[in-house]
Amino acid sequence: MCNLIFYLQDFLVQLEAKKTRVVSINLTSREVVDVTTEEGRRLKERLKVMNRRWEAVCAQATRVQSDLQEALMQCQEFHHTIHNFLLWLEGLETRIQQCEPINLGNDEAALWTRLRKLQVFIWNIWVLSDREQWSPKWIQFAFR
DSSP states (O other), X not given: OHHHHHHHHHHHHHHHHHHHHHHHHHHHHHHHOOTTSHHHHHHHHHHHHHXXXXXXXXXXXXXXXXXXXXXXXXXXXXXXXXXXXXXXXXXHHHHHHHHOOOOTTSOHHHHHHHHHHHHHXXXXXXXXXXXXXXXXXXXXXXXX
């Protein structure tokens, strides 16, 4: 992607440098080319062809630049999404570590409190993730 950006920038710089020549040729042709002669008409026709091709190249360069900008925006969005996902996973890992280990020697009330915390944790994971990955049977089991 970086190489493509570099090549496009270089191409646009070169295209801009050629723009002066194209404008100069068009201005000069108005003064120099005599359209009353056969040779003048041929030159004028070649000039029209050159101008159409020039416009096509400029239009294509603009499309490529727009497509590249859109791709860069999508990459930024993807990076942002991945970053948020990593932060979410780090939070989950921290919460999981806080739930471990479970001392089975605790009294029943403490174990029930721990179970409710785990159920809330599982519910939050289910709500914030792709729900279709979690089978309803598994969720029902977790909340008995």
